[in-house]
Amino acid sequence: RINRILECPRGNALLVGVGGSGKQSLARLAANISSLEVFQITLTKDYGIAELRCNLANLYLRAGLKNLGTVFLMTDAHIPDEKFLVLINDLLASGEIPDLFPEDEIDNIVASVRNEREYKDVWMMKHSGVQDNRDNCWRFFIDRVRKNLKMVLCFSPVGAILR
Numbered sequence: 443r444i445n446r447i448l449e450c451p452r453g454n455a456l457l458v459g460v461g462g463s464g465k466q467s468l469a470r471l472a473a474n475i476s477s478l479e480v481f482q483i484t485l486t487k488d489y490g491i492a493e494l495r496c497n498l499a500n501l502y503l504r505a506g507l508k509n510l511g512t513v514f515l516m517t518d519a520h521i522p523d524e525k526f527l528v529l530i531n532d533l534l535a536s537g538e539i540p541d542l543f544p545e546d547e548i549d550n551i552v553a554s555v556r557n558e559r560e561y562k563d564v565w566m567m568k569h570s571g572v573q574d575n576r577d578n579c580w581r582f583f584i585d586r587v588r589k590n591l592k593m594v595l596c597f598s599p600v601g602a603i604l605r
Contacts, residue, residue, distance in 0.1 A: 444472035444594075448513065454534060454593040465596040469515055478511040478592065483520050491525055498529065499542050505590035506583045507554055512590060518597045530593065537588040552579040 447453040457465040473480045483489065483497055504510045521527060532539045543551065556579055 444468055445475050448472050448476045448478060448592050448594075452588050455595070457594065457596045458599060461598050466515060466517065469513065469594045469596060473513040473515075473592075473594075476511070478513045480513045480515055482515045485520055485522065489522070491523065491529070494526055494529060495539075495542060498533065498539060501591055502542065502587050503551075506587040507551065509586065509590060511592070513592045513594055515594050515596065517595075530595075533591075534593060537584045548580065549576075551583055552576050555579040555583050 444455055444457070447455045455469070457469060459465050470480055481497070481501060483494070501512055501514060505512055516530070529539055556574060
C-alpha cells in the first residue's frame with residue numbers, strides 16, 4: 443500500500459502505529475521498490491528551523507533541478523519544535539515554503555530551468571505556448587518538486603499524546 447502511495451503523483455503518506463511496528467522499515471522498503479532515495483534528518487540538540495530549511499532547500503534542488511525522486515521520512519521524534527509542522531504543512535499544501543531560497547538563488551534556479559533541454563517536460567513547457575517568464579519557470583520547478591519529493595510521516599499515537 444505504501445508503495446502504491448509513493449508511485450502516485452504527489453503521493454505523500456501519514457503512517458500511524460505503535461512504536462516498533464515497522465512503519466519506517468516499510469516506508470524504506472516501499473521507497474526502494476519505487477527506486478526513490480530516502481532522506482531522514484539527523485536530529486541533534488542544535489537542530490532547529492534553520493537546519494530544517496537548509497535540508498529542505500537541498501531536497502528541493504535534488505527533486506526540482508536534478509529530477510531525482512526522494513522520500514523525506516520524518517517521525518514524531520524528529521519534530522522538537524511545533525514550527526517544524528508549519529514548514530511541513532507548506533510543503534504538503536502548496537509546495538512553496540516562504541523564504542526557503544534567497545532571491546539570487548531563485549534567479550539561478552529559474553535560469554537552470556530555462557537552460558535545461560534534456561528533459562521532455564521542459565521541452566513541452568517551452569513548446570506548448572506557455573510563456574517563458576520567471577513565474578512560469580518557478581511554477582514548473584515547484585511542480586516538479588511536488589512530483590518528485592514524497593513526504594512520509596511516521597507517527598505514534600502515544601508520542602502525539604505525550605507531546
